[in-house]
Amino acid sequence: MRIVSLLPSATEIVCLLGLRDALVGRSHECDFPADVRSVPVMTYSAIGVTQENGEIAANLTSAEIDALVSQQLADGQSLYGLYLDRLEAARPDLILTQELCDVCAVSYGTVRAAVRDLTPRWGGTAQVISLEPTDIEGIFDTILTVAELTGRLAFGRQQVRALRERLEHVQEAVSRIPLAERPAVAALEWLDPPFAPGHWVPEQIERAGGRCVLGRYGKPSVRCLWEDVAAAQPSVVVVMPCGYDLAGAIQETQSVAHLPIWGQLPALAQGQIYAVDATSYFSRPGPRVVDGVEILAGLLHPEHWPAPTLAQAQRIAHLFETTVVG
Template identity: 50%
Template sequence: MTTDTPRIVSLLPSATEIVCALGLEDALVGVTHECDYPPAVIGKPVLTASRISHQTMSSAEIDHAVRTNLDGHGSIYDLDEAQLHALKPDLILTQELCEVCAVSYQTVKQAARVFETEVPVVSLEPNTIADIFDNISAVGELTGRAVEARRVVDGLAARLAALAAHLAT
């Protein structure tokens, strides 16, 4: 990764929100078809597409399509590898916890192998609130925004503490 602000591709909506919370909207060069928040990401190059039209299919049709695509392709999403390569990211954020939640981790790793220099593919997969805070901190460290990450985490922790105090009364 460069010492300047990295060129970031986010293949996970929550990672997109983390990047933006750290003030790195301008460093975000590519997102998923599901990234729609914050509004600043609308219009960024979209690198993924779903093979399933959940708006027009019944639950049974979606289930069948998911099973068929996972068996045949290993994913229900397509990754625009040509566009990924054209964007020349310094950092790719994704997840490897769930094959039906985003482009498969293996697909992303394979696509990243063609870059001249090694591009880190970082998997964010929180299971707890503490894990979410750790992910924010990790992205902050990777992007040179550790101070901003600490500020975001502290702000979220304060909001949760206020909520807990309110609920206790």
């Protein structure tokens, strides 16, 4: 089988199933496991890119990226493109893509159109599968879907069973904490402007023993106001800008740390503001969302669950030292 994965989460699933050698193409954002970087890149970002590597220019701020994305969508333009010559050369049997989020990856319609035009040239067919989980159970179903499509269903069931057991261990550890004593958690999926979390992130918070006070379970993330964040009165804030690693999350936080609104948050007074590696554990609907639950459990309840590593999450309350609390 020859697989092209146009989603980082799907690439992780393919590798989880032991099918790394079947990958003949990936998106420009697929970077885990590390050895997939040698797989040919099939996509590129249409905003602020260097065409050779397909990635968004590193010097763009959150506000600039948001403005470019909003304008591109308003103009009816796609945020991503396909290298058609590379896709033709890859000659895939199976292409994994998505319809869930136009901001997250190349659109399903773009992929279908490309396959329709290209498959006659290589004299074969390619199955195009859209993966679009909105919660953790949906992510597990996605793993099983890919496993079935690739003849690895029994092994896929084993992997899902192991992931479920890890979740159960976390929930057992935090089950002794009364609901009234669970911290009010505000996760931020973008900072300029702020976005409240959606899809599986509120569930990650709840499973880790927190109360999600900002966001929508199973729905897309939504733009909000800083006043909304303050009104939620979170005792913990977790900064997880979509697509950013830990260093990027810390850097993005520094750009908004001067805002006086932070001083109105109980989280700052208690020193409970954290940055996390969002792209690895929270942004992608893949196996590592379970790691994300474990990370949150360690942040919220270190007396019940091991603390995350410094590569996964860091306390960043010191960034707000000049912010007036109260």
